[in-house]
Amino acid sequence: MHTETGRSKSVPEGTTKEAVTDPASSNTTLAATAPGQIRVIKRNGTVVPYADSKISVAVTKAFLAVEGGTAAASSRIHERVAELVSHISATFKRRMPSGGTIHIEEIQDQVELELMRAGEHKIARDYVLYREEHARLRAEKEKQEPVAEQVAEAHPNIRVKVEDGTKEGKLVPLDMERLRTIVSEACEGLTDVKGELILSEALKNLYDGVSENDINTALVITARTLVEQEPNYTYATAFLLLDKLRAEALRFLGVAESATQKEMETLYKPALAAYVEKGIELELLDPALKSFDLEMLGDAIKPECDHQFTYLGLQTLYDRYFLHSDEVRFELPQLFFMRVAMGLAINEDKPNERAIEFYELLSSFDYMSSTPTLFNAGTLRPQLSSCYLTTVPDDLHGIYGAIQDNAMLSKWAGGLGNDWTPVRSLGSYIKGTNGKSQGVVPFLKVANDTAVAVNQGGKRKGAVCAYLETWHLDIEEFLELRKNTGDDRRRTHDMNTANWVPDLFMKRVFEDKEWTLFSPADCPDLHDLFGDAFEERFTHYEKLAAEGKLKLHKKVRAVDLWRKMLGMLFETGHPWITFKDACNLRSPQQHAGVVHSSNLCTEITLNTKANDEIAVCNLGSVNLSQHIGEDGKLDMGKLESTVKTAVRMLDNVIDINYYSVETARQSNMRHRPVGLGLMGFQDALYKAGISYSSDEAVQFADTTMEAISYYAISTSSDLAAERGSYGSYEGSLWSQGILPIDSIEVLAKNRGEKFIEQDTSTTLEWDVVRKKVASQGMRNSNVMAIAPTATIANITGVSQSIEPTYQNLYVKSNLSGEFTVVNPYLVHDLKARGLWDKVMVNDLKYYEGSVQKIERVPADLKAKYATAFEVEPRWIVDAASRRQKWIDQAQSLNLYIAGANGKKLDLTYRMAWYRGLKTTYYLRALAATSTEKSTVTGGTLNAVSAGGGAPAAGVSPAPQASAPQEPAPAAVPAACSLDDPDCEACQ
Template identity: 75%
Template sequence: MQTETSPSGRKADSPVTPREDSGVSANIAATAPGQLRVIKRNGTVVSFEASKISVAITKAFLAVEGGTAAASSRIHETVAKLTEQVAGTFLRRMPSGGTVHIEDIQDQVELALMRAGEHKIARDYVIYREEQSRKRAARQALSPATQKAAGGITVIQPDGSRAPLDIERLHTIVSEACADLSDVSETRILDEALKNLYDGVTATELSTSLVITARTLIEQEPNYSYVAARLLCDNLRAEALNFLGVAESATQADMDRFYAEALPAYVQRGVELELVSPQLADFDLERLGQALLPERDLQFTYLGLQTLYDRYFIHSEETRIELPQIFFMRVAMGLAVEEDDKNARAIEFYELLSSFDYMSSTPTLFNAGTLRPQLSSCYLTTVPDDLRGIYGAIQDNAMLSKFAGGLGNDWTPVRGLGSYIKGTNGKSQGVVPFLKVVNDTAVAVNQGGKRKGAVCAYLETWHMDIEEFVELRKNTGDDRRRTHDMNTANWIPDLFMKRVFDDGEWTLFSPNDVPDLHDLYGTAFEERYTHYEEQARAGKLKLHKTVRAQNLWRKMLGMLFETGHPWMTFKDPCNLRSPQQHVGVVHSSNLCTEITLNTKANEEIAVCNLGSVNLPQHIDENGLNLEKLEKTVRTAVRMLDNVIDINYYSVDTAQNSNFKHRPVGLGLMGFQDALYKQHIAYGSDDAVTFADRSMEAISYFAIEASSQLAAERGSYSSYEGSLWSQGIFPIDSLDILEKQRGADYISINRDATLDWDSLRATVKAQGMRNSNVMAIAPTATIANITGVSQSIEPTYQNLYVKSNLSGEFTVVNPYLVRDLKARKLWDGVMVNDLKYYDGSVQSVDRVPADLKAIYATAFEVEPRWLVDAAARRQKWIDQAQSLNLYINNANGKKLDITYRMAWFSGLKTTYYLRSLAATGTEKSTISTGNLNAVSAEQSGGPAPVPAACSLDDPDCEACQ
């Protein structure tokens, strides 16, 4: 019997070779060689040798029990008996001689082990046979030419040594990568990859060849994205496990054992290298290691895992020391470190994160469990109107950005161009020169060296500098008064929108002349503003300017179309619906327009802590699974609340604000995927209804979870006097907005399905742990990690190349492919058609009408559907949502209608305007299979007119 390695591929503790006469009867030893012959798997026939059975069984025992002196005696006696039994079986069957197949002999060895009660040995022997079978399959799966080529290849190992190409292990890795995936071929991957190899190839190049081969096939079959991810994971295992001293390499099957060993080794090395907090060593690492679930490594798409590898995994001198499940456990431990039962909570948090049911925001994933856990996502500041305060605010920006925070600055208090400066008896240069400094600071101080610094400046529409402010992103004009790298947003009072609707005049002021306007909203603002207008007309305010409201509105829209900025955000609904209006004013939103929290110069920098529910993970055959969603939200809110206490605060005023109000922002992602799973078109009443019902459920469970935390931990300190304490929930605050704005200027659906009265009673009795609990962020990178569509976005294209900081990735809509396969329409022709039509199915004649409706892309969905769905969500949210608006063939009229509709529908904010790019996917790739070679500018990404509006804008990732 031929045995190249021991069972399970493990080395014996010491080589023990049985003697020729070790217990085998003289009769067997004498008669077997001449009378029995063995047919090997390659068809050759050799003499039957009982000693080979003895050797094979001995190796099986040594692999499990080792070669100690105590074990040696038992092994020797047991092997002798078993060998005699196996050999005797064939002699009795064929006393006159004959032939027996080698598989029959191995079957008898298994049977003998089981009958002898050696079940553990038998199990390992079975595993060993399966491994050998896979190795043989590997050789047989390859074409003869490839087998021949592989035979002449040696591989340069990381230590510089050479070794023959291990085709059997290669096949094992590819086989594992393809396991349980339909319509993928391991043979195809091996054949194609080996064609590109040469003698002397490095181990890294060998692994890369496998990954690249799988990548090129993604456009034909989305499941190859999972294959590529699993092949990449093999590289990660070798890198991390070798660094940690656990193993030189490992297959996916090996990780059942190695993950548990790797976690304590990781914590020890991480603490030694000052990369993770020493607090992690206080956990029960053995218990947590056993809780790791290796099979969850198989959930990743290639884009998701590559993103984690490039930008999230902790590394030492460019060597990643984390693996996916250790990464999630590190984050979970970091969030549970102050829990009473921190081990149980860490496991609870890990299971939620690693399942992809929920994902923390990027700063939390970066920094949880490290020496400086800056876990919060967004910081909102108000800049005061004095030089020391202005540069203090810019310094705050630098410190907050250094530790991966996205910034929103309220610049409205700073006096306008031409206003009087008493201290110098001169005139001010206005806001714009300071914004140039802010822009350059964001470039100079990026987010921990991991992504670009990102900041957004907000200015109210009545500010004297508003006309120059809206031109900050232009590529023409005085470059000293331009900011090409930062974002800008209009902070628009309702009164201005009313003047636009009524074609009235609008007056611009310098805030040092009208200082109270900054803190007023609703009818109080309207009364005071009209008072100042009267003073200006009477000549009592010298510095002012009167313009036609519609002209300024058109300029704002024109710059938005031309440069992508400033974004449109609305001051009054943000304040009138704020639960915290009793203690302060919302002066701006954040970098991504979803956070609406109070700020106060020199006293409070608002902080928000974000995370997102993965909505399609909560969809089953019956639609939205409320029971699962409630469980997810309950744990997620607890994790978010923990962030506030654990977080590292680089600025004291941020800590003051966060401890006082404890706001969090639970959002969602994968809205489009959730629609696909239910076969609902984005542009439909059903989608709008689903947006309403799903957000209602998240809102209900989030408020309930915060109230339950209040019962356990106490309400936040500024709770009394809040809308919560008055029994006014987000859905109820619509009444306040309508009353203050006027019924003629608002139209909002008020339908509800859950028992809100009961929840109001609960909150009244228990209070709230958090001043704010909901906000829908862009989720740019965490959606990539979990393999779903971003946030509430419609699908950009059904086939395109995504470009981000990790490279370029083919993205194909797996739901479309699934449905086309079901109707036998998915083939190479369809792939070519999708490329030709830039990922659209609308012009492909053989695609049925119902699928064309479901798989309409972002620019094929009328903007009103985006606004309608957003309005239904907004009624349930105590903060806001990052709402991108897609407009095909945008013009002034379309923009005017869309943004008026957004305000009229009660939205608090909007985000990027995206218009269709002039270029599309390069057609030369149609038949070459080289879609990954398409450049970012040719990828068909939304390159509006503003270059800043690329689909995966790094600025978006500052929130998530």
């Protein structure tokens, strides 16, 4: 016998029917309720107060029906039910702190979700099947006429409350015809999406006196709950949400009270003119936008592009990107893209034509600019750049000057990478005071607190990463900065950290030799040396130390320090491991300076110099999945067109950008670096029918990145012919005819052939590009970098960056509630084989998005849809190595390691160096004891939180290191997401 919250049914002998009926059991209309009270809409349209007791009784009966009523079971059932009901009630109170209405089905959905999260899988499974069966029985009883008509007839007197300037408002009849139109538009062209189902279910949530806003909410929530049945409902949900956004924006702009999507075909044009006028009036938009031909641009707007948004994508834009005044968003999606396009075309010779070109690229989702560009293009303060890199000098005035630079750059939403290696170590002599230094750590604490205080203009947390070279005498304390134990004055809980590792150290690790730590006060030139020059000078200082001529130093076993680096990375998530020599020896700009660090997300490798060079990079990403044809092959023609426009847009950023620090402006104008990357790599693999864990995927990574590199370098050279080469071009690797693919030989020569294995094969006519660069020069010192694409991937509805799929199905939580995100490619393939049903959904929830243990899923689909922790790290590293050979900067590379232990971490990171990678990013580890269900949430089903990560106990990755107990792997966000937007500093 199964029970279900909110339904009448037969019950076991000895129980009362009342115990398992609707929590809202009255058929009378709702009397006046207290402010803040939650109300429940029954299936017959009546509204009654929400009551915990009704849910408690129903859930108890559900347990009793499955487990029986023995004395032993009773105590457990009572405690579990109380806990579950408390969670359910808290969920609804969190969603509706001021009160509101929910449908009986929503309560049942939440009961099902809480049962799953609590691990009561048998009860939840029976509960799902029971609900499905009763839904079928109800459907059989319905008449032949459309369900929507039945419900409409059951609600003949629904009136809608609209604002009329009075406190009470006025009541007008529900416009059923408009509702049908909106739902029909939302479902147009979508496979397996039933508008009538959305409408009928939404109508059940309506009552006499419902507000206009609540009507839209009912439609959105209804469509959203159907996503786990069919992923295409996410597009319908987005379109229904858009109806609300249109009304909000158009009313504010004075264009219309509301509009259907069909009406937007004529309204977008006047809306653009009104939007520009209003934005300038509110001092939010640059008055220069009025110089554009708004008639021409209005004609170019494509309302049909609104159909591309997923619900998460549109909600992301609405919550974080659209311009607003007094919390009223007056941007619409196509106005937003046109604003960004106009902002980037403002200095072009033919600004209108270029704005249309840029708009078409953005609105098609073929390419997306980075978050700062989307935030600020076309505004009065166009801070469009993503990343800033600085070197901190070894004097008090310079240190605090660098921290002030951090504050100013952070204020305007820049992500920061600070090179702290020049700062003298603990115990170093201070000539001015005849004292001894406290080392670099106290200053890092100040930098950490500055990032907290200057929280990117009040929009999000400050984001900074500190880099230190592995020979610095403070390196061991640096490794512990993120620990939760020890002296808190020497901890930086809010700042990222990264190791800047020379090749010589890695060689010593491989050869199990000693390593020496120095203070930069005694050997300052090591900071600016790399390759053979560094090795020669480092061994010279070691000789001086051995002779007693350099007293402040420390000898350590290289392998022991390496293990500590890996151990802290596993335990705290930091410091990340990045490689100094690969970044410098393959840098096109080694003639003009030294790369001393990367940025916040480890993909930028540009020169910095204290008091002189603050490196700046401007980012954007090609949506790779949009460039895969119906045949599963890369569309080279489309990719070439996309890259040509994208590089031009990125180059424009440099001249338009607002620079809060003059040194940054000078550096950016001198070198003009940009970072074209990609996103949607996993989606592209799905479209090509390739498993991430395969040689084919590694080759696909190679082929696609080669094409992007080929067209990006060629385009930058063409821009140089049009606009002139960047200022420091002469002497660069470009000017010597050495392209990124050629620089691998430089790295191998310095490192030694036995310490590198990196593929150097090519498929395109690279001599053509070499000749073009030799003839025309380069507009940009650096052209490519693969960033995390945190929120722009959400906007475009694709997988982030080069990441494997994290989970095929998960429940996402935000202030709007909990809703399901499901892999549409998996659903499509399962449907094609007749395997997609509610039981499959339930199984995916139980196994937290993994298909590996679901017996009826075929082996080929298990391989294709393996999730991140089911992909062996070697495939991720090999694919990254193939990409790296084409990239003049680096890539944000997260490493996923299941069953993590010391040996796995050691092998993975040695392999990353050996394969020629320049940098790595987060380590996302599952300890060996927490891989039973392939979960990173320690048994909390489908929980997605800002903390994410892996709280389950694990094993130490450094078994030789002494520790009082085995640490857990660091809690790392499952993905840069709407709930955890720290990575927005990059994208």
